[in-house]
Each structure stands twice: as C-alpha cells, then as structure tokens.
Amino acid sequence: MMKTMLTGFAVAASIAGCATVAGGSDYGKAALQMMKADFKTVGPANAERVFDQDEIERVCSDVGQTVAPAVSARLEAAQLASVVFPTDGKYLGDWKAGEAIAQNGRGLQSSDPVGSVNGGNCYACHQMTKAEISYGNIGPSLYNYGKLRGQSEAIVRYTWAKIYNAQAYHACSNMPRFGHKGILTQAQLRDVMALLLDPASPVNQ
Ligand code: HEC
Numbered sequence: 001m002m003k004t005m006l007t008g009f010a011v012a013a014s015i016a017g018c019a020t021v022a023g024g025s026d027y028g029k030a031a032l033q034m035m036k037a038d039f040k041t042v043g044p045a046n047a048e049r050v051f052d053q054d055e056i057e058r059v060c061s062d063v064g065q066t067v068a069p070a071v072s073a074r075l076e077a078a079q080l081a082s083v084v085f086p087t088d089g090k091y092l093g094d095w096k097a098g099e100a101i102a103q104n105g106r107g108l109q110s111s112d113p114v115g116s117v118n119g120g121n122c123y124a125c126h127q128m129t130k131a132e133i134s135y136g137n138i139g140p141s142l143y144n145y146g147k148l149r150g151q152s153e154a155i156v157r158y159t160w161a162k163i164y165n166a167q168a169y170h171a172c173s174n175m176p177r178f179g180h181k182g183i184l185t186q187a188q189l190r191d192v193m194a195l196l197l198d199p200a201s202p203v204n205q
Helices: 002-015 027-038 047-051 055-066 069-081 095-103 145-149 153-164 186-197
Strands: none
Touching (some): 055 069, 145 186
C-alpha cells in the first residue's frame, strides 16, 4: 500500500498542474492533499508559507518565467505599490551590521528557535566584497554597487524597493522578498543598504 502511494505521489508531482488525467483522477489535487497531510509546521518553518500562496506566487508557480508581459507588468506594479519606505527618510544604517546580515543564512528554518533574528543570506546568490570568496551567482555581482550607482534619490529608493520586494521589478524573481515577507526588519534593511551604498563599505573598495 505504502509503495503504491509513493509511486502515485511521484507521478502526481511530475504532472502537477496537468489537472485531470484519464480515469478522472485529479492527480494535482491529490498531490496537494498528500503534501498538506504530511507537511507540518515546525518552529518558524510554517506550512502556511508553502500552501497559502498569494497571486504572484501562484502565477510564478504555474508558468514561471514564461509569464505574459502584460501580466508581469500588472503584478510588478502591485508589488511596487506595497513597498514600505522608511518614514523618517533614513535609508542607510551600519554597513558592518549589514555584512553580518549578508553572511547569515539562518532564519525561518525548522531548526531555528521561533522569534530568532533572521539573516539575509545575500552571499548565497551575490558576490559582494573582494574579501569573501565564497558566494553564489544566481544573482548579479554587487561588488562596487555603490561606487558604480552613486547615492542619488532614485538609486537609493530603487535599491530599498528591490531588497524590500524583488518582485516589484521582476515578477518571478528568485530573490526573497525581504521586507514584504518580514524576513528582515526595517533596521536590518538599512544595514544591508549601507553595505551596498556606504562609500566606506568593503563592497565599494
Ligand atoms: C536566492 C537568491 C538571492 C538572494 C538570497 C538574494 N538575492 Fe539579490 N538578486 C537575486 C537575483 C536573481 C537578482 C537579479 C534580478 C532579479 O531576478 O530579481 C538579484 C538582484 C539584486 C539587486 C539588484 C541589482 C541591480 O543590478 O540592480 C540587489 C540590489 C540585490 N539583489 C540585493 C540583495 C541583497 C542585499 C540580498 C540579501 C539581503 C540579496 N540580494 C539576496 C537573487 C538573490
């Protein structure tokens, strides 16, 4: 029985989205039900994060990068409209704290205590400083970001909004929506902003 179920799950997972198949079984629905039954909230890794998708998550899960231009434009505009900018106009914090946040990959995992401080894990996807040689390349290199872009109001606001909600500029971005999802606090966002834009930051050396 167990063996049959596992085989059924593998098939259902591979064709999920295909809806109804011959014989009338909705494997997509069955797979979802099975996942809902098995995937339980453990610590800060909550099941809602997986199952309660908002519209943009649903669209990106369904069609990924093939999302139609008109649809992605509408979704991006809605994400941008929901960005919360710092009310006091203070965008830059402490780059040293920002470097620690960029290096920290902990947070929201089942092994993390509830309420612990999350990291940004920026190095998992971006080169940032010359000193750190271990980094991923899913995202573009951010080395010299501030030196190349400067600190005009447009750049500062764009950078804040991009980190707050990457999908405001790329509907199905792989980058986490740090502010939108409450992964990083406003103070932490200021610190990673400083890491990117402060002329004294190692990003700009
Ligand atoms: C899972 C991978 C991933 C992580 C983690 C990640 N990013 Fe990104 N980031 C990307 C990708 C991919 C892009 C390219 C644009 C896009 O697809 O959204 C990007 C783009 C950017 C940009 C825009 C660059 C430009 O040239 O305009 C900034 C700024 C940025 N990321 C900052 C950060 C910061 C700061 C962190 C950590 C708090 C971070 N990213 C974490 C994947 C990631």
